[in-house]
Amino acid sequence: MNGRAREWLREIPCRVGEIAIDRGDAGRWILTHRDDRARAELHPHDGAEAAVELARYDDAGNFRPLKTAPNLRHGWRLVLADEQEVERALDFFYPARLATWRSWRAGELRTTPLRETLERQSGMYRVTAKITETQANELVANFCRSDGGCLRTILWRRDATGTLPSTLLPAEKFDPQHDQTGRGEAALPLLCQEACNLLVAASREVVKSTPAL
Numbered sequence: 001m002n003g004r005a006r007e008w009l010r011e012i013p014c015r016v017g018e019i020a021i022d023r024g025d026a027g028r029w030i031l032t033h034r035d036d037r038a039r040a041e042l043h044p045h046d047g048a049e050a051a052v053e054l055a056r057y058d059d060a061g062n063f064r065p066l067k068t069a070p071n072l073r074h075g076w077r078l079v080l081a082d083e084q085e086v087e088r089a090l091d092f093f094y095p096a097r098l099a100t101w102r103s104w105r106a107g108e109l110r111t112t113p114l115r116e117t118l119e120r121q122s123g124m125y126r127v128t129a130k131i132t133e134t135q136a137n138e139l140v141a142n143f144c145r146s147d148g149g150c151l152r153t154i155l156w157r158r159d160a161t162g163t164l165p166s167t168l169l170p171a172e173k174f175d176p177q178h179d180q181t182g183r184g185e186a187a188l189p190l191l192c193q194e195a196c197n198l199l200v201a202a203s204r205e206v207v208k209s210t211p212a213l
Contacts, residue, residue: 016098017093017094055093058073068192069151
């Protein structure tokens with residue numbers, strides 16, 4: 001990847017989700033939780049692969065199935081050798097989000113409406129296509145909310161007509177310029193181009209729990 005493609009790293013500290021990126025000495029890079037940037041007593045880690053374990057559990061030791069949930073663990077300091085290592089680490093923290101952002105910046109990102117995602121499901125998830133508009137509206141609001149749900153900025157719509165994913169979410173949830181962590185700082189957005197597998201699974205639970213008429 002050439003230097004021009006990494007211009008997003010030139011603003012220091014660079015913020016991506018809950019992560020702050022700073023320059024270290026000897027050309028190295030330092031990643032921390034944004035809440036911990038001013039702390040000195042952080043447990044040191046080296047190399048991009050360390051991000052795999054750092055992203056695995058929250059502060060309470062619970063597994064994090066959704067890596068873009070706002071529950072990244074605290075108390076660590078990750079030292080990386082170069083910009084390539086920074087990108088590798090970010091792919092472990094937030095899989096495919098940097099590539100998605102680059103596609104969006106280039107005008108090449110395709111988004112998929114929720115209804116299209118659900119209608120293409122098969123097997124045990126085929127039932128998700130039966131979710132009602134009211135159910136979808138409420139589910140997306142609860143599952144995808146930035147406060148306690150997911151830090152991605154939603155770019156997809158509910159259907160092909162352009163219906164909002166949820167009228168219960170604030171307009172900022174669909175704005176790539178908004179810091180979804182609520183800190184109000186400039187940050188590279190974690191973009192969501194289609195409903196994730198976890199939202200699809202949650203849709204199935206909603207439909208399955210609906211009493212038969």
